[in-house]
Amino acid sequence: MTARIIDGKARAAALRADVAGHVTHFAARIGRAPGLAVVLVGEDPASGVYVRSKGKATREAGMVSVERRLPADIDEWALLELVSELNADPAIDGILVQLPLPSQIDAQAVIGAIDPAKDVDGFHPVNAGRLATGLPALVPCTPLGCLMLLREAYDGKLAGLDAVVVGRSNIVGKPMAQLLLGDSCTVTIAHSRTRDVAARVRSADIVIAAVGIPHFIAGDWIKPGATVIDVGINRLPDGRLVGDVDYAAAVEVAGAITPVPGGVGPMTIACLLRNTLVAACRREGLPEPDGL
Ligand SMILES: NC(=O)C1=CN([C@@H]2O[C@H](COP(=O)(O)OP(=O)(O)OC[C@H]3O[C@@H](n4cnc5c(N)ncnc54)[C@H](OP(=O)(O)O)[C@@H]3O)[C@@H](O)[C@H]2O)C=CC1
Ligand SMILES: Nc1nc(=O)c2c([nH]1)NC[C@@H]1CN(c3ccc(C(=O)N[C@@H](CCC(=O)O)C(=O)O)cc3)C=[N+]21
Numbered sequence: 640m641t642a643r644i645i646d647g648k649a650r651a652a653a654l655r656a657d658v659a660g661h662v663t664h665f666a667a668r669i670g671r672a673p674g675l676a677v678v679l680v681g682e683d684p685a686s687g688v689y690v691r692s693k694g695k696a697t698r699e700a701g702m703v704s705v706e707r708r709l710p711a712d713i714d715e716w717a718l719l720e721l722v723s724e725l726n727a728d729p730a731i732d733g734i735l736v737q738l739p740l741p742s743q744i745d746a747q748a749v750i751g752a753i754d755p756a757k758d759v760d761g762f763h764p765v766n767a768g769r770l771a772t773g774l775p776a777l778v779p780c781t782p783l784g785c786l787m788l789l790r791e792a793y794d795g796k797l798a799g800l801d802a803v804v805v806g807r808s809n810i811v812g813k814p815m816a817q818l819l820l821g822d823s824c825t826v827t828i829a830h831s832r833t834r835d836v837a838a839r840v841r842s843a844d845i846v847i848a849a850v851g852i853p854h855f856i857a858g859d860w861i862k863p864g865a866t867v868i869d870v871g872i873n874r875l876p877d878g879r880l881v882g883d884v885d886y887a888a889a890v891e892v893a894g895a896i897t898p899v900p901g902g903v904g905p906m907t908i909a910c911l912l913r914n915t916l917v918a919a920c921r922r923e924g925l926p927e928p929d930g931l
């Protein structure tokens with residue numbers, strides 16, 4: 640049996656179209672479109688590509704896109720100054736500071752300086768705490784996109800499933816585990832000190848791979864019929880983009896699997912637009928857009 644391929648690109652296009660519809664209503668009601676500011680420090684070419692594609696997607700959804708570029712050697716206070724300027728700007732509903740940041744800058748200090756109401760990445764400790772305690776939050780885009788794909792794959796019935804999240808970063812692994820717990824999965828978080836990752840993965844109905852190592856998850860680790868969500872984005876020396884899962888092997892065992900590219904990545908960008916719309920509605924006192 641070969642796995643069903645989960646088409647993240649198509650699901651993301653549908654979400655972006657839904658967001659665009661809500662943006663039209665927002666603009667008619669409020670007299671302006673939601674605004675997203677993306678801050679890029681330095682000239683990392685891969686980051687430059689993401690920032691440009693985010694800007695294009697933002698404009699296509701009818702929102703205002705603001706790009707602020709700072710040189711790589713800037714000091715932390717200059718970045719904090721820019722963040723407070725964006726916090727105070729009424730036309731800006733969402734602020735994303737592209738990570739990673741150069742080593743002279745304390746990323747936690749910068750994230751902590753963003754107004755939690757504009758923190759569309761969901762990285763601020765206030766949003767992480769709200770997610771962990773079940774309060775309304777801005778939820779990190781990549782895990783939210785994964786959850787949307789899973790809810791669709793299981794027709795909303797995730798309760799009681801065994802999920803293993805490989806990776807415990809603040810931006811992917813930890814919030815992913817919180818979201819799965821919120822949908823009543825039994826959640827295991829594996830990381831670099833886990834004694835037998837393969838055994839954990841073999842027991843899972845749902846596998847989330849967020850490690851950053853190509854082919855880390857072997858095909859014979861996958862329980863037959865399991866759903867595999869591959870968050871990894873790894874550039875090989877030959878230029879190919881691959882995930883963290885040995886896709887060719889896993890696709891023969893899994894019940895459903897996300898490809899790279901075309902899986903989680905496009906969902907991340909669509910969820911960023913979704914979060915910007917949600918932040919804008921909350922800031923303007925409008926009801927939450929439904930169906931997103
Ligand atoms: N598709 C998308 O939209 C996005 C994709 N990504 C991609 O997802 C991947 C993960 O990103 P991110 O969470 O930021 O990465 P981090 O490097 O922050 O975290 C990697 C995690 O993997 C764990 N890990 C490393 N080696 C092993 C090992 N041998 N066994 C088990 N666990 C291990 C680490 O454990 P420990 O904590 O112990 O060090 C850590 O928790 C990357 O490929 C990244 O490019 C990221 C964001 C968005
Ligand atoms: N503050 C912050 N927030 C982020 O969300 C953030 C970040 N910093 N730093 C970098 C990572 C990475 N990330 C991706 C988003 C989309 C794709 C994506 O759309 N990928 C396409 C392929 C793109 C290509 O071909 O290069 C796909 O998987 O199909 C990938 C990676 C967001 N990140």
Ligand SMILES: [Mg+2]
Pocket residue numbers: 808
């Ligand atoms: Mg780490």
